[in-house]
Amino acid sequence: VAARHLFVCTNSRSSGKPACGPRGDALVAAVQIALLERGGGDALVTNCGCLGPCFDGPNAVVYPDGVWYAGLEPDDAAGLADHLAAGRVLTEKLSQRPGPELGSDPGPTDRAGDRAHPERSAERTDDRGADRR
Numbered sequence: 394v395a396a397r398h399l400f401v402c403t404n405s406r407s408s409g410k411p412a413c414g415p416r417g418d419a420l421v422a423a424v425q426i427a428l429l430e431r432g433g434g435d436a437l438v439t440n441c442g443c444l445g446p447c448f449d450g451p452n453a454v455v456y457p458d459g460v461w462y463a464g465l466e467p468d469d470a471a472g473l474a475d476h477l478a479a480g481r482v483l484t485e486k487l488s489q490r491p492g493p494e495l496g497s498d499p500g501p502t503d504r505a506g507d508r509a510h511p512e513r514s515a516e517r518t519d520d521r522g523a524d525r526r
């Protein structure tokens with residue numbers, strides 16, 4: 394089990410709303426290099442989908458610490474590697490609005506589509522009933 398895990402938003406969108414996208418990708422690469430140079434131990438860096446505060450991006454969060462960062466740049470990679478390897482928080486990049494915002498893009502894992510069509514589950518129940526006859 395990794396001691397710390399950095400999740401960096403690399404979400405892209407075409408709607409015009411700000412997204413971390415390629416800037417997140419660049420940050421992931423920079424932190425991975427910084428960890429290799431520093432000797433990051435068992436820390437992990439993973440790209441992820443939208444974290445919520447898109448206007449403040451690129452955004453990232455470190456677990457299990459629950460520390461949220463915003464406005465990150467590749468130049469912050471060494472500081473993030475320090476957090477991952479030694480627990481030193483990069484205080485100048487702490488997020489002022491951590492966590493998902495209400496009404497934010499739910500992303501591709503949203504299951505609301507299933508809930509919006511309860512008749513589908515009723516159809517499945519009917520089918521099972523027909524099989525038993």
Ligand code: FES
Binds near residue numbers: 402442444446447
């Ligand atoms: S697109 Fe990165 S936090 Fe939403």
